Structure formats: C-alpha cells, structure tokens
Amino acid sequence: MADEQQNKHWYALYTKPRWEKKVYDLIQRRGVEGYCPMNKVRKKWTDRFKVIEEPLFKSYLFVRVDEQEKGVVRYVDGVVNYVYWLGKPAIIREDDIERIKRFLNEYSDVKVEQIGQPQPGDKVLITGGVFMEQEGTVLATDKKRVEILIESLGCKLVAQVDKDKVTVRKG
Numbered sequence: 257m258a259d260e261q262q263n264k265h266w267y268a269l270y271t272k273p274r275w276e277k278k279v280y281d282l283i284q285r286r287g288v289e290g291y292c293p294m295n296k297v298r299k300k301w302t303d304r305f306k307v308i309e310e311p312l313f314k315s316y317l318f319v320r321v322d323e324q325e326k327g328v329v330r331y332v333d334g335v336v337n338y339v340y341w342l343g344k345p346a347i348i349r350e351d352d353i354e355r356i357k358r359f360l361n362e363y364s365d366v367k368v369e370q371i372g373q374p375q376p377g378d379k380v381l382i383t384g385g386v387f388m389e390q391e392g393t394v395l396a397t398d399k400k401r402v403e404i405l406i407e408s409l410g411c412k413l414v415a416q417v418d419k420d421k422v423t424v425r426k427g
Contacts, residue, residue, distance in 0.1 A: 259331075263322045264289075266348040268339035276311040276336035282332050293356050296364035312360065312368060318348060330426040374402050374424055384421035391425065 271279045280292040293312040297303055302343065316339070319329050326345070329335065338345035360366065363368070375378055378394045392404035401416050 264320050264325075265322075266291075266318050266320050266350060266353050266354060267326070267345050268337045269317050269319055269329065270339055271317065272336060273313050273315055274336050276313075276315065276317050279332060279334040280317050282320060282328055282334065286328065288325055288329055290317060291320075291353060291357075292317040293360055295360065295366050297334070298365060307364075312356075312366060318353060373397075374419065374422055379425040380419075380422045381425055382417055382421055383423055385417060387417065388421075389400055 269279065271315050276292050283290045294309040295312040296307055297310055298307050315336075316381055317402060319325075321329055326338075330338065374394045374397055376394050376396055380392055380402070381390055382390045382392065387404075390406050392396060392406040394402055395405050396403040397419070400419055402419055402422050403415055404422070
C-alpha cells in the first residue's frame, strides 16, 4: 500500500468551463483521489446575502494518480487535458496541495491573482524557441508577446517572444 502511494503524484486537470464540481464527482465515482479547492464566497442576491462555495481555480482541479490511472482520468467527461509543463503533465507537490487546504480552512472569500507576468524592466529567461536559455530585459509586453532586449551576444538584439516561453528572474 505504501509503495502504491509513492507511485502516485498530484496533477492539475484543465476542465471545461464550470465543470470543476462535475468532473470531481465523476473521478471520485471511479475511485480516483481528487481535490477541488472550494472557496466560500459571500454573494448578494436582490433580497439577501448568501455564502456559497465555488471552485477556487476556475476550470482546474487536482487528481492523485499513478501512470495507469492517468489515461482513465484523461477521458472522464468534462476533462479537457492535464496541465503540461515542459512537455509532460505537471506534477504538483504534495505540500502545495496541503498548503492550499490549510489556507482555505482558515480563510474565506479568497482571491486568486496571477503573478510573474513580465513587466518592462524585468530580467527574464527565455525557455523556448531559438533564443532558449538566453537572458534579457523586457522592453514591452502585449497580450501574448514580450519584446526582450538580449545583450549577451555582444550586440543588442530585440526579439518578440511568446509570453509562455518566458520566465521572470528573481533577484
């Protein structure tokens, strides 16, 4: 049993919009361990306020599976796909799942905000494409692309790079 648990990892699933609870229910019926973080939110109706539970991460939930179960989960109705990182389904650390659970037990009406979006002046590392592994400075951004100044080649090059191929450097 302990061996079996060691072979299981947490993965993030991307679902159809507003299908998080349905998919969670369907995977539980198949005996798969899952977690759909629910946020208690105070909503105003015309005549009253009501506290409801809604998924913390829109269109996402987590499953803990081994290699054999990955395929079964992928074809559950409402699942779009696993969330990928570097070409493979991204493994979520156990302590990150526990941290989310503890946080939601202590707080309600939690807001999820994206961090790490490149801003002009940020130092970044390019993670894909012809300039992969090059560092640069963000000059400008738009919805999908980042304009980066790359000085390491002995001259100044300005490249338009897709945002998903850039990570913000810390420090």
